[in-house]
Amino acid sequence: xxxxxxxxxxxxxxxxxxxxxxxxxxxxxxxxxxxxxxxxxxxxxxxxxxxxxxxxxxxxxxxxxxxxxxxxxxxxxxxxxxxxxxxxxxxxxxxxxxxxxxxxxxxxxxxxxxxxxxxxxxxxxxxxxxxxxxxxxxxxxxxxxxxxxxxxxxxxxxxxxxxxxxxxxxxxxxxxxxxxxxxxxxxxxxxxxxxxxxxxxxxxxxxxxxxxxxxxxxxxxxxxxxxxxxxxxx
Amino acid sequence: xxxxxxxxxxxxxxxxxxxxxxxxxxxxxxxxxxxxxxxxxxxxxxxxxxxxxxxxxxxxxxxxxxxxxxxxxxxxxxxxxxxxxxxxxxxxxxxxxxxxxxxxxxxxxxxxxxxxxxxxxxxxxxxxxxxxxxxxxxxxxxxxxxxxxxxxxxxxxxxxxxxxxxxxxxxxxxxxxxxxxxxxxxxxxxxxxxxxxxxxxxxxxxxxxxxxxxxxxxxxxxxxxxxxxxxxxxxxxxxxxxxxxxxxxxxxxxxxxxxxxxxxxxxxxxxxxxxxxxxxxxxxxxxx
Amino acid sequence: xxxxxxxxxxxxxxxxxxxxxxxxxxxxxxxxxxxxxxxxxxxxxxxxxxxxxxxxxxxxxxxxxxxxxxxxxxxxxxxxxxxxxxxxxxxxxxxxxxxxxxxxxxxxxxxxxxxxxxxxxxxxxxxxxxxxxxxxxxxxxxxxxxxxxxxxxxxxxxxxxxxxxxxxxxxxxxxxxxxxxxxxxxxxxxxxxxxxxxxxxxxxxxxxxxxxxxxxxxxxxxxxxxxxxxxxxxxxxxxxxxxxxxxxxxxxxxxxxxxxxxxxxxxxxxxxxxxxxxxxxxxxxxxxxxxxxxxxxxxxxxxxxxxxx
Numbered sequence: 001x002x003x004x005x006x007x008x009x010x011x012x013x014x015x016x017x018x019x020x021x022x023x024x025x026x027x028x029x030x031x032x033x034x035x036x037x038x039x040x041x042x043x044x045x046x047x048x049x050x051x052x053x054x055x056x057x058x059x060x061x062x063x064x065x066x067x068x069x070x071x072x073x074x075x076x077x078x079x080x081x082x083x084x085x086x087x088x089x090x091x092x093x094x095x096x097x098x099x100x101x102x103x104x105x106x107x108x109x110x111x112x113x114x115x116x117x118x119x120x121x122x123x124x125x126x127x128x129x130x131x132x133x134x135x136x137x138x139x140x141x142x143x144x145x146x147x148x149x150x151x152x153x154x155x156x157x158x159x160x161x162x163x164x165x166x167x168x169x170x171x172x173x174x175x176x177x178x179x180x181x182x183x184x185x186x187x188x189x190x191x192x193x194x195x196x197x198x199x200x201x202x203x204x205x206x207x208x209x210x211x212x213x214x215x216x217x218x219x220x221x222x223x224x225x226x227x228x229x230x231x232x233x234x
Numbered sequence: 235x236x237x238x239x240x241x242x243x244x245x246x247x248x249x250x251x252x253x254x255x256x257x258x259x260x261x262x263x264x265x266x267x268x269x270x271x272x273x274x275x276x277x278x279x280x281x282x283x284x285x286x287x288x289x290x291x292x293x294x295x296x297x298x299x300x301x302x303x304x305x306x307x308x309x310x311x312x313x314x315x316x317x318x319x320x321x322x323x324x325x326x327x328x329x330x331x332x333x334x335x336x337x338x339x340x341x342x343x344x345x346x347x348x349x350x351x352x353x354x355x356x357x358x359x360x361x362x363x364x365x366x367x368x369x370x371x372x373x374x375x376x377x378x379x380x381x382x383x384x385x386x387x388x389x390x391x392x393x394x395x396x397x398x399x400x401x402x403x404x405x406x407x408x409x410x411x412x413x414x415x416x417x418x419x420x421x422x423x424x425x426x427x428x429x430x431x432x433x434x435x436x437x438x439x440x441x442x443x444x445x446x447x448x449x450x451x452x453x454x455x456x457x458x459x460x461x462x463x464x465x466x467x468x469x470x471x472x473x474x475x476x477x478x479x480x481x482x483x484x485x486x487x488x489x490x491x492x493x494x495x496x497x498x499x500x501x502x503x504x505x506x507x508x509x510x511x512x513x514x515x516x517x518x519x520x521x522x
Numbered sequence: 523x524x525x526x527x528x529x530x531x532x533x534x535x536x537x538x539x540x541x542x543x544x545x546x547x548x549x550x551x552x553x554x555x556x557x558x559x560x561x562x563x564x565x566x567x568x569x570x571x572x573x574x575x576x577x578x579x580x581x582x583x584x585x586x587x588x589x590x591x592x593x594x595x596x597x598x599x600x601x602x603x604x605x606x607x608x609x610x611x612x613x614x615x616x617x618x619x620x621x622x623x624x625x626x627x628x629x630x631x632x633x634x635x636x637x638x639x640x641x642x643x644x645x646x647x648x649x650x651x652x653x654x655x656x657x658x659x660x661x662x663x664x665x666x667x668x669x670x671x672x673x674x675x676x677x678x679x680x681x682x683x684x685x686x687x688x689x690x691x692x693x694x695x696x697x698x699x700x701x702x703x704x705x706x707x708x709x710x711x712x713x714x715x716x717x718x719x720x721x722x723x724x725x726x727x728x729x730x731x732x733x734x735x736x737x738x739x740x741x742x743x744x745x746x747x748x749x750x751x752x753x754x755x756x757x758x759x760x761x762x763x764x765x766x767x768x769x770x771x772x773x774x775x776x777x778x779x780x781x782x783x784x785x786x787x788x789x790x791x792x793x794x795x796x797x798x799x800x801x802x803x804x805x806x807x808x809x810x811x812x813x814x815x816x817x818x819x820x821x822x823x824x825x826x827x828x829x830x831x
Contacts (some may be wrong), residue, residue: 048417079417086414088407099407102400103419130426151419274608325804332552337803339752344796350789432597452789453745458620462743467612498627505620513599514611 001027001186002047002078002155008057009046010040016042018210019056022190024155031201031218033194035231039210040190041083044157047188048073048080060155063100076104077154079094079162089133093124093143096132100150109152117146119177138169147179157182158189162196173177174200194231198222206231245372250489252378254482256443259385260458261391261465261477263315264470269472270409270429273334273519277342278437279459281318282350285311285441290358300360308438315434319427332362342455349452357449365499381443388439389478392432399401405429409472465506470518479520484508527660529777531769534667535728536753540765541674542721543750545714548759550606554595554747555614559589559719561742565632565724566623569735571654578640578655582727586720592617593713593719601708601715609648615744622743633676637737640730655731663732670728671766674721676746679761681714752799758803758809767811 009017016039021063025031032040045051058065060076068076072202079100087096097117101110118125121142132143141161147163148156161177161201164168178200179184181187190198196205198218206214206227214221221227259427275281285307292303322341324332364376376435396402408415415422448454463483469476479486489502511519564752566585570576576584585658596617600610625632632638645656650657657663739745757768776791783790806813 035255038355050413051319071419071420074417074419080302082414082417084416086411090410091403091407093402098403099399099418099420102404106419121359148417247628268608274612282763322800322804332611333548335611335804336552336606336751336755337800339748340796340799340803343747343752343792343799346790347792347796351787351793354573355788439693446538446728446745456744460615463612464616467609496627500621500626501621501820505616505623508598509613509620510617511606512609516605516609 001061002188003057003059005057005059005216007058008054009042009044009051010054011051011133012040015045015054016210017053020207022205022212024186025185027121027184028203029187029189029201029206032188032190032195032207033197033204033231034207034213036192040163040207041209043207044080044082044159044188044190045144047157048078050080058088070208074151074153075105077151078157079148079151080157080158081144081148083145083159083163085140085148087132087135087140087143090131092129093132093135094128096143096147097150099126103151106151110150113150113152117149119153121146122151122178129221136169137165138172138179141165141169141173145176145180149185153185155186155188158187159211160190160192162191162193170196194227195222235452241371241502242342243490245374246489247317249374249378250486251482252350252374252382253489254485256378256440256483257465258478258481259381259388259436259443260440260462261469261481262389262474263433264462265441265466265469265472265474265477266392266405266429266436267433268466269474270321270405271319271327271426272331272409272472274338274463275318276335276459276463276469277345277398277432277455278433279455279462280342280345280349281311281314281434282441282458283436283450283455284314284345285438286445286454287349288355289445290360290450293360294358298364300349302443302454307441307463308435311441312431312435316427316431316435323430324423324426331433337423341449342491346452346455349512355452357451358447360445372448375447376386377446381446384443388436392436392474401425401428405432407470408516421493426492430451437497460505464505468508468511468519470520473518473520476518476520477479483519524660529665529773531660531663531667533730533766534664535673535725535732536769537766538667538674539725539729540669540750540754540757541671541678541762542718542725544754544759544765545550545718545721545750547754549714551711551713551715552607552611552751553614553715553718554611554744554751555617555620555745556612556719557744558592559722560627560726560729560746561621561738562589562592563723564730564736564741565638565726567655567727568638568730569631569811572638572782575683577653578727578731580651580799585723585727588717590716593716597715597719598708598714602713603701608806615747616665618743618747625738627744632738635738637735637740639735642734650784652790655727656734670684670724673746675762677717678720681717684830685710735798748817752795754809755807756795756799756802756809758807758812758815761815762810764809764811768809771810 001009004022005022006019007017008015008019011130020043021110032043034040038166043052048052049065049068049124053066053202060078063076084216088099089118097114101107101113123145124141127139132140135143145161161173165173177189189197189201198221201218203216206217206221214224266273267273267275288307288310289303292298293300318341322337323334326337338457366373366375367379396406404420404425412422425481461484465480466477468484469478469480487504487507488500491503539560543553546553565577565584566588570581570584585824598707600613605613621664626634643651643656644658650660719818726741729741753772754765754772757766758764772795779791786787802809808816
């Protein structure tokens with residue numbers, strides 16, 4: 001479904017990604033793990049074209065994404081939950097969701113998608129008239145995910161959904177991610193919380209210093225001696 | 235004697251209210267542009283001047299029906315707003331904020347002088363004789379009443395548009411987080427262009443209301459521009475509701491000041507109040 | 523002979539006024555209020571002379587005192603409450619309108635928007651009335667405005683010297699950074715503002731006495747304030763001679779077009795000027811002189827590199 005071939009990206013003189021190759025197949029949930037500053041966020045930003053890849057090939061459902069401008073990526077079926085959620089704080093929850101369904105093709109199905117979102121996140125329904133800025137961290141994360149689901153994407157990109165949340169909320173968010181995967185969404189998730197995310201994802205890539213260092217089924221990576229020592233501190 | 239004074243004071247207050255409605259509409263477009271794009275169109279009043287000339291020429295010279303002339307004027311100024319954004323603002327969006335204000339100052343000179351070249355310095359008016367409404371001893375010009383009504387409708391319309399439509403929501407959203415917009419499938423530059431055209435259209439609507447009451451000449455922007463800016467700042471730049479309220483406050487100062495002294499004194503008092511208010515509440519009277 | 527002299531006087535006089543404005547402008551204090559200071563200067567001397575027979579020299583002292591008071595009244599709260607950028611520009615814009623409206627409103631004393639003429643002191647045969655600050659010879663005026671202009675440049679350098687580049691930069695860019703290197707920002711800004719306002723006031727006085735005519739629309743208000751701001755931008759506000767170049771450029775553009783087309787197209791110069799301003803701000807925000815110097819510097823660097831290679 002999504003494939004990256006030897007993709008490089010840079011910010012000015014600083015190169016953030018080196019020859020990254022990665023595949024996501026329909027129905028899969030794939031994780032990209034790695035330490036802080038490894039280039040995980042950049043990877044997602046490249047896929048949604050917020051960052052122009054400097055080199056390499058970027059394909060989604062056999063279409064070349066390279067010439068597609070960022071604001072048309074959503075219409076291709078890729079929705080991105082950005083780092084730090086990035087809700088519109090002074091818009092209400094429901095208005096935030098409306099923004100998630102902004103493209104023309106989404107609009108006729110808005111009511112239907114809203115039902116789906118509220119079924120998945122009943123808490124949001126209670127708060128739908130509240131400005132998003134007044135939500136708790138966990139609720140904001142839910143709102144950000146719900147917003148991305150409004151366009152019924154083929155592929156969902158999640159950037160650090162557990163960051164900055166209380167331990168209880170982290171559990172809840174991963175539970176939700178698991179449910180989203182179970183409902184058949186294809187998910188590419190980036191996380192620092194390696195142990196948790198490997199329980200949710202079926203496959204994973206290890207990204208460090210802008211390079212893919214390892215890949216394989218989650219269970220395998222979880223048992224790899226090197227990963228346990230270097231990244232899990234066991 | 236005191237009774238007579240009171241009724242004229244009441245008339246001044248009510249006229250101030252009507253003037254406030256007009257000011258509220260005039261400041262709406264500028265405020266919208268600032269709130270969304272973070273740019274002050276210092277040439278905003280000159281756009282209104284263009285709209286006033288458009289109405290004048292279409293109606294007086296080309297004998298269009300007044301309503302049609304006004305609609306066309308709104309369209310023309312909307313187009314001007316769009317062009318202003320595309321060719322003047324966009325190239326400096328990344329530059330220092332003050333440059334964005336200054337670049338529109340160049341447009342101010344340009345429009346004002348170009349109007350002088352094209353239309354001469356004569357004062358022109360539509361030659362309409364609108365009746366005055368008399369209530370007891372008080373009288374209110376119909377032009378002001380119409381302006382007041384249309385202004386309220388305009389404010390309401392904008393409010394509904396921003397709250398009830400996808401594009402309106404996107405306009406509010408982009409003012410809160412520009413960079414995330416592509417992830418919503420929204421093209422930021424497109425929303426800016428639409429907002430600019432909308433701001434222009436509001437300036438055009440303001441022009442239609444102004445031309446009912448005032449003569450048009452190339453320098454008319456200078457007499458309305460400062461008031462409009464100050465109202466926006468007084469309400470808190472970008473705060474639409476604050477600007478709306480500030481328009482009424484400002485208009486009362488002018489109207490009541492003008493009642494007690496001469497009309498210029500009304501303006502002097504209003505401007506002085508503005509300066510004092512800025513020190514008292516630097517982010518606008520109605521800042522949150 | 524008179525016409526070129528007249529032009530030279532105007533270039534130097536406006537060059538001086540623009541320089542005064544730039545003292546603030548280059549520190550990020552873009553004031554739209556300098557029309558107020560110019561208006562106070564021009565009207566104070568003319569009114570005191572006409573109504574009380576007070577010599578403009580004395581009147582100038584009154585005008586300067588009034589200007590200083592106004593500058594502090596507007597500057598102190600602005601800097602104290604960190605009113606910067608758009609807000610500063612618009613607050614000062616209100617100030618220039620207040621002064622213009624006051625002059626217009628006091629029409630019984632000032633003549634309102636028709637303007638006023640100082641009572642003539644040059645009788646038949648006399649060409650110099652020092653007490654009345656009226657001189658028939660344009661050469662005398664050239665000397666006076668040249669002195670003012672040089673003084674303005676001297677102040678510019680003195681400011682540079684006394685504060686140092688670093689401090690200047692810090693004030694204009696980062697208030698906190700400035701405070702951290704031990705600059706009392708409010709005080710520093712206020713001092714510059716007072717100097718700039720006083721110099722502009724002197725400009726207004728000289729303008730009134732040279733033209734022997736004042737009008738609220740040509741010495742105060744938004745129009746004149748905008749003229750100062752944009753004249754400076756055209757020339758370049760970050761180099762010492764930039765404002766003067768701006769003054770010369772705008773004046774010569776206007777006069778050149780007038781010579782070429784006569785009075786057939788009365789606003790052609792401003793039309794072109796406005797369009798050029800837009801292009802300047804987009805393509806060369808450092809102004810004519812700033813861009814020219816930059817180019818010169820680059821070329822020299824390149825030739826130095828070549829020589830080294």
